[in-house]
Every structure is written in C-alpha cells, then in structure tokens.
Amino acid sequence: MNSNRREFLLKSARTAGLVFLGGLIWSAYVDEVTASKLILRPPGALNEKDFLSTCIKCGLCVEACPFYTLKLAKPGDNKPLGTPFFTPREVPCYMCTDIPCVPVCPTDALDEKLVSTNGELDINIAQMxxxxxxxxxxxxxxxxxxxxxxxxxxxxxxxxxxxxxxxxxxxxxxxxxxxxxxxxxxxxxxxxxxxxxxxxxxxxxxxxxxxxxAGDYYVKGWDKEDQKRVKNAKEIKTTTELSKDTAIDSLNDMKGLLDD
Ligand code: SF4
Ligand code: SF4
Ligand code: SF4
Incomplete structure (x- = not known):
C-alpha cells in the first residue's frame, strides 16, 4: 500500500472514530437531559437531584446485590448513564435485612441513615x-x-x-x-x-x-398531633373592606344568562 493511500485510510479511521465518540457523548447527553422521571433507585438513595450529583457511578452497589436486582444505566435505557436503578417486574428488591448495597457506597449517595432505625440498618423504612x-x-x-x-x-x-x-x-x-x-x-x-x-x-x-x-393549609381536626401545628397560629386581619355579597349573589349574576 503506498504511503498516500495509508495516510488517507488512517485519517478516515480517525475521523470515523471521532464521529463515533461524538455520537456516544451526544447520546449520553441526550440520555441525561431526557432521562425518565420514572426511575427507581436502590434503598437509601438521596433525593434524585442530590443522588445525581453524589453518585460517582462506580457500580459497587450493583456488585453487592446478591439478587442482581440493580443495574447500571446504559445508553438507550433513558436514564442518567451509569447510575444504578432497578426494574421490579424483572427483578424486585428482596429487601435484604443487612442491605449490602448501601454500606458499600463510597460517597453516601446511598445513605445508611435513611435506612436505619436507632443506628441499626432497617430495610423496612426504605423508600424506593x-x-x-x-x-x-x-x-x-x-x-x-x-x-x-x-x-x-x-x-x-x-x-x-x-x-x-x-x-x-x-x-x-x-x-x-x-x-x-x-x-x-x-x-x-x-x-x-x-x-x-x-x-x-x-x-x-x-x-x-x-x-x-396536601400542603400546610389543611389541618386534621381529629388528629391531636396535627392540631399542634396551629396552636400558636394568629388570627389574620385584613384592612381591605370585604365584599358584602354572599356566594349565592354571584350565582344570581347569572340569572339573565340562565333565563335565555
Ligand atoms: S436490599 Fe438486597 S435485594 Fe435490595 S437492592 Fe439491596 S442488595 Fe439488592
Ligand atoms: S455505590 Fe454509590 S456511588 Fe457507586 S454506583 Fe452505587 S450509588 Fe453510585
Ligand atoms: S412493600 Fe410496597 S412495593 Fe413492596 S410488595 Fe409491599 S406493597 Fe408492594
């Protein structure tokens, strides 16, 4: 093969490689920005925003799971690339009492505190x-x-x-x-x-x-604990003169319309 031809092939291969790499990066970017909100994380995961900024995608949680429940997202999964998730219809979480997937996490993206009661791991309080x-x-x-x-x-x-x-x-x-x-x-x-x-x-x-x-506006009148929230509430006074009309009056405004 003459040297010109070899150089041409080499350049073409490099260009193709760059295009392929660019495609991968682009696909990763698209995956990140269009990622489904319907993603289930391992037990003890921080809220999704904090989880995404804390998980270093090391896969240690995936390795630790004895049931192969956890997977790392790959291109096409429509989930942030490299992050752990599970699909219950395929393999659910078997709620191991010692939760091996959590303590191995090096960054606390899976936080032991979120699955502990009185300092003991407690899978029953997980909120996956x-x-x-x-x-x-x-x-x-x-x-x-x-x-x-x-x-x-x-x-x-x-x-x-x-x-x-x-x-x-x-x-x-x-x-x-x-x-x-x-x-x-x-x-x-x-x-x-x-x-x-x-x-x-x-x-x-x-x-x-x-x-x-429900928000903070509603209080369960029958629940003593909930009632404590309004114990120190102050009456709200307004300086604007309130309308003297009743709700029925606003219905009467429609009278002409209804007569037609
Ligand atoms: S609790 Fe057990 S089954 Fe569930 S994800 Fe962790 S290691 Fe896997
Ligand atoms: S062990 Fe922690 S940091 Fe590593 S992939 Fe799992 S959640 Fe992410
Ligand atoms: S704990 Fe919730 S998700 Fe798990 S089996 Fe019971 S109802 Fe279903």
Missing part, C-alpha cells in the same frame, strides 16, 4: 418508591379472587391490606380489593413481580411521582 394499583386492570376489582400481591408483600398486612366489599352484581360474593398504604410501602416491587395480569396491575412509581401533597 410506592406501589400503585390500576383498579381497571386488577382482577380483584372485577370480583375475581386474587391476592398474589398481598401474599408477595414482605410487609404483609401493613403495606397492602385487603378490603372486603359486597358484590352487588352477584349478590352473594365479596370483592377482595388490595389497598396499598404508602406510609408502610417500601417500593420493593415484590407485588409488581407477583402480579398475575399480563401487564402488572400493581406497579411501583417513585414517591415524588405517585404521591400528592
């Missing part, structure tokens, strides 16, 4: 996500007996309970409907894995996605 039920596709809501998710739940009788309700359609059977209790659910996904429907009728979502927030 929360299970949500699609009552349209859960066959127990149709009246067919199924308690697969209830039986699979490691926090049996607390994270999922069964509610009995008369089935008026048959008149002699009961619905046995599963109900998830977000305060006890760890988001392990054993219920999602066990669900008998073709696409799971119970599935785990990150807590920020699945749960609402």
């Amino acid at each position: 996500g929360v299970a949500v039920i699609d009552s349209q596709s859960c066959i127990a809501f149709w009246g067919i007996q199924c308690d697969a998710c209830y039986r699979a739940c490691p926090i049996l009788g607390q994270a999922i309970t069964i509610e009995y309700e008369k089935n008026d359609r048959t008149g002699k059977h009961s619905f046995m409907k599963p109900v998830v209790h977000a305060d006890a659910c760890t988001g392990c996904g054993l219920c999602e894995r066990a669900c008998v429907t073709e696409k799971a009728a119970i599935f785990v979502l990150p807590r920020e996605v699945a749960l609402g927030r």
Whole structure:
C-alpha cells in the first residue's frame, strides 16, 4: 500500500472514530437531559437531584446485590448513564435485612441513615418508591379472587391490606380489593413481580411521582398531633373592606344568562 493511500485510510479511521465518540457523548447527553422521571433507585438513595450529583457511578452497589436486582444505566435505557436503578417486574428488591448495597457506597449517595432505625440498618423504612394499583386492570376489582400481591408483600398486612366489599352484581360474593398504604410501602416491587395480569396491575412509581401533597393549609381536626401545628397560629386581619355579597349573589349574576 503506498504511503498516500495509508495516510488517507488512517485519517478516515480517525475521523470515523471521532464521529463515533461524538455520537456516544451526544447520546449520553441526550440520555441525561431526557432521562425518565420514572426511575427507581436502590434503598437509601438521596433525593434524585442530590443522588445525581453524589453518585460517582462506580457500580459497587450493583456488585453487592446478591439478587442482581440493580443495574447500571446504559445508553438507550433513558436514564442518567451509569447510575444504578432497578426494574421490579424483572427483578424486585428482596429487601435484604443487612442491605449490602448501601454500606458499600463510597460517597453516601446511598445513605445508611435513611435506612436505619436507632443506628441499626432497617430495610423496612426504605423508600424506593410506592406501589400503585390500576383498579381497571386488577382482577380483584372485577370480583375475581386474587391476592398474589398481598401474599408477595414482605410487609404483609401493613403495606397492602385487603378490603372486603359486597358484590352487588352477584349478590352473594365479596370483592377482595388490595389497598396499598404508602406510609408502610417500601417500593420493593415484590407485588409488581407477583402480579398475575399480563401487564402488572400493581406497579411501583417513585414517591415524588405517585404521591400528592396536601400542603400546610389543611389541618386534621381529629388528629391531636396535627392540631399542634396551629396552636400558636394568629388570627389574620385584613384592612381591605370585604365584599358584602354572599356566594349565592354571584350565582344570581347569572340569572339573565340562565333565563335565555
Ligand atoms: S436490599 Fe438486597 S435485594 Fe435490595 S437492592 Fe439491596 S442488595 Fe439488592
Ligand atoms: S455505590 Fe454509590 S456511588 Fe457507586 S454506583 Fe452505587 S450509588 Fe453510585
Ligand atoms: S412495593 Fe408492594 S410488595 Fe413492596 S412493600 Fe410496597 S406493597 Fe409491599
């Protein structure tokens, strides 16, 4: 091969390499910015923003998991590249009592404090996500007996309970409907894995996605603890003269419209 031709091929290979590398970097960038919010992290993970700035993508948590639950995100997973996550329908978190994936984390992106009670590791307080039920596709809501998710739940009788309700359609059977209790659910996904429907009728979502927030304005009048929040509340006085109209008056404004 003459030297000109060799040089040409070498240059072409270098250019192709750079284009390929550029493509990888671009794909990583696109993955980062379009990453799904529906990502489930290992137990003890910091909130997503802090987690992303703390996890160094070393994979030690993934290595420590004996059930191969955790994976590191790769291009095309639609998740921040190299960060650990799990997919419960494939492999849930088996809630190991010694939580081996957490203490190995060198940066505390998985924080032992978030899964400890009185200084002892406690997987039962993990908040990986929360299970949500699609009552349209859960066959127990149709009246067919199924308690697969209830039986699979490691926090049996607390994270999922069964509610009995008369089935008026048959008149002699009961619905046995599963109900998830977000305060006890760890988001392990054993219920999602066990669900008998073709696409799971119970599935785990990150807590920020699945749960609402009532805000500080509402106080549970029947809850003594909650009432303490307004113990020192001051009456709000306004200097603006308030309208003398009642709510009914605003309806009367529509009278002409309704008459037509
Ligand atoms: S608690 Fe156990 S099963 Fe769950 S992610 Fe950690 S090591 Fe894996
Ligand atoms: S061990 Fe910690 S830093 Fe390493 S990948 Fe897991 S979460 Fe990230
Ligand atoms: S995710 Fe499902 S199995 Fe796990 S604690 Fe919550 S309800 Fe129970």
